[in-house]
Amino acid sequence: MIKRKSIEINKKLLVILCIILVVAFILFMFRYFNKAKYNGYRIDEGKGYVYTKYSSSTNKAVIPYINIVGDYAKAVNEEIEKISKEYLVSKDINKTVTYRYNQNRNILSVVLMFRDIDSEKRLIYSFKTYVFDLNKGCKLLTNDEIVKSFDMTYSDVNDVMASVMKSKYSDEVEKGFIVKEECDYKCFLEMRNIDNYIDGANYYIEEGHLVVYRAFSVFSIYGEEEYYTRNDFKFIVK
Numbered sequence: 001m002i003k004r005k006s007i008e009i010n011k012k013l014l015v016i017l018c019i020i021l022v023v024a025f026i027l028f029m030f031r032y033f034n035k036a037k038y039n040g041y042r043i044d045e046g047k048g049y050v051y052t053k054y055s056s057s058t059n060k061a062v063i064p065y066i067n068i069v070g071d072y073a074k075a076v077n078e079e080i081e082k083i084s085k086e087y088l089v090s091k092d093i094n095k096t097v098t099y100r101y102n103q104n105r106n107i108l109s110v111v112l113m114f115r116d117i118d119s120e121k122r123l124i125y126s127f128k129t130y131v132f133d134l135n136k137g138c139k140l141l142t143n144d145e146i147v148k149s150f151d152m153t154y155s156d157v158n159d160v161m162a163s164v165m166k167s168k169y170s171d172e173v174e175k176g177f178i179v180k181e182e183c184d185y186k187c188f189l190e191m192r193n194i195d196n197y198i199d200g201a202n203y204y205i206e207e208g209h210l211v212v213y214r215a216f217s218v219f220s221i222y223g224e225e226e227y228y229t230r231n232d233f234k235f236i237v238k
Helices: 002-036 071-088 143-148 154-175 185-191
Strands: 050-055 062-066 096-104 107-117 123-133 201-206 209-214 234-236
Touching: 050 071, 062 071, 062 096, 062 107, 071 096, 071 107, 071 123, 096 201, 107 201, 123 201, 123 209, 143 201, 154 185, 154 209, 154 234
Parallel strands: none
Antiparallel strands: 050 062, 096 107, 107 123, 201 209, 209 234
């Protein structure tokens, strides 16, 4: 009797395992053919949608090339070279540029991340994003088109970013970086040089999520720059 139950349990486990393997195979094939569907949009099919064209061993700078067809990508590649040149040739290890990209179905997003140093030797970050729709002639999408594609308005984006910044303020107060009685939330935003959340927003789509890269100052009399990392400039909106 016990042996029979053991056999039945093993059969059930085998069936469950087979179902899991079949589902995993279907998902794998779906992702494979989904990516293959857009391979024809690449100029050089032997390379990825975005790859490093120039790099510097001095400051670890890397400049991307967007490997898709069309006048939009051509113009963007020219712009990237122009705005990144001074970072590529810099001898200062603190002044550099890197990039990330994400391709999900018909959407290709690229973000350039610049790190500079000001007159007081403080690190300053800035960002530049580009979002392409491969289904529409590799068109470069505008901010309006990106936001609307998520059924959102700029007011919605503003509210999410405000909520995130308020959480950062509360966390800094809790951790003792800022004394609440000395600096309220308005003071906090002034130290960050934030007049409003939308100005300076750079829109990016990552795995189907709306993301905003928004630079702001991390330095003040409280010395809380140690609190911040580059990820703090990334806001997951939806």
